[in-house]
Amino acid sequence: DAGVTQSPTHLIKTRGQHVTLRCSPISGHKSVSWYQQVLGQGPQFIFQYYEKEERGRGNFPDRFSARQFPNYSSELNVNALLLGDSALYLCASSLPERNYGYTFGSGTRLTVV
Amino acid sequence: AQKITQTQPGMFVQEKEAVTLDCTYDTSDPSYGLFWYKQPSSGEMIFLIYQGSYDQQNATEGRYSLNFQKARKSANLVISASQLGDSAMYFCAMREGQGDYKLSFGAGTTVTVRA
Numbered sequence: 001d002a003g004v005t006q007s008p009t010h011l012i013k014t015r016g017q018h019v020t021l022r023c024s025p026i027s028g029h030k031s032v033s034w035y036q037q038v039l040g041q042g043p044q045f046i047f048q049y050y051e052k053e054e055r056g057r058g059n060f061p062d063r064f065s066a067r068q069f070p071n072y073s074s075e076l077n078v079n080a081l082l083l084g085d086s087a088l089y090l091c092a093s094s095l096p097e098r099n100y101g102y103t104f105g106s107g108t109r110l111t112v113v
Numbered sequence: 114a115q116k117i118t119q120t121q122p123g124m125f126v127q128e129k130e131a132v133t134l135d136c137t138y139d140t141s142d143p144s145y146g147l148f149w150y151k152q153p154s155s156g157e158m159i160f161l162i163y164q165g166s167y168d169q170q171n172a173t174e175g176r177y178s179l180n181f182q183k184a185r186k187s188a189n190l191v192i193s194a195s196q197l198g199d200s201a202m203y204f205c206a207m208r209e210g211q212g213d214y215k216l217s218f219g220a221g222t223t224v225t226v227r228a
Contacts, residue, residue: 033215033216035216035218041220041221042117042204042206042218042219042220042221043158043204043216043218044218045215045216045217048214048215055214056214056215058215088156090156090158092158092216102148102160102216103160104150104157104158104159104160105157106155106156106157107156107157109156
């Protein structure tokens with residue numbers, strides 16, 4: 001079975017631009033979470049979606065938004081990019097009925113210049 | 114307040130020796146889960162081991178064991194017989210409540226295994 005896949009793996013954007021990051025969960029996983037990991041720090045929770053509904057949101061500005069599609073894949077959108085948005089963005093999928101079934105993708109490394 | 118504290122920014126260990134990575138946590142929820150992840154330079158977060166708050170025994174997974182001291186709110190990771198491939202960043206994380214809710218991560222510890 002394929003793991004969690006994220007695209008693109010790397011991208012460079014200019015301040016003020018918009019970016020869309022994509023995530024495909026493990027087959028059968030209905031929950032997708034997004035995390036931001038700034039260099040040298042631990043990941044910070046951004047969003048969790050389950051069955052296309054937002055279940056949780058971290059302390060991030062409204063420039064960050066996400067959605068989940070009927071096939072359980074997900075997109076993370078960031079508007080009006082700032083230099084501080086440069087980070088590794090990680091997606092994790094899970095089964096709600098399992099307490100520890102989180103599987104992470106390899107991430108998208110975003111650089112804002 | 115920090116939910117997860119990892120006080121060791123970096124550690125060196127000799128190949129084949131054991132190493133202990135410290136993790137303390139803070140929660141008032143009686144139900145929680147503690148996780149350790151390994152993050153090599155490629156960026157992927159690799160699950161290592163899980164300990165539930167109601168588990169009576171310390172978790173073990175191959176060369177990884179978790180020293181769970183509930184009263185002290187600590188969940189230290191022990192890696193036995195270190196290998197060169199163990200060189201990576203290690204993160205302690207906590208989930209509060211049941212289910213698959215968000216994880217709170219510590220700042221991580223970099224482990225470098227020397228030959």
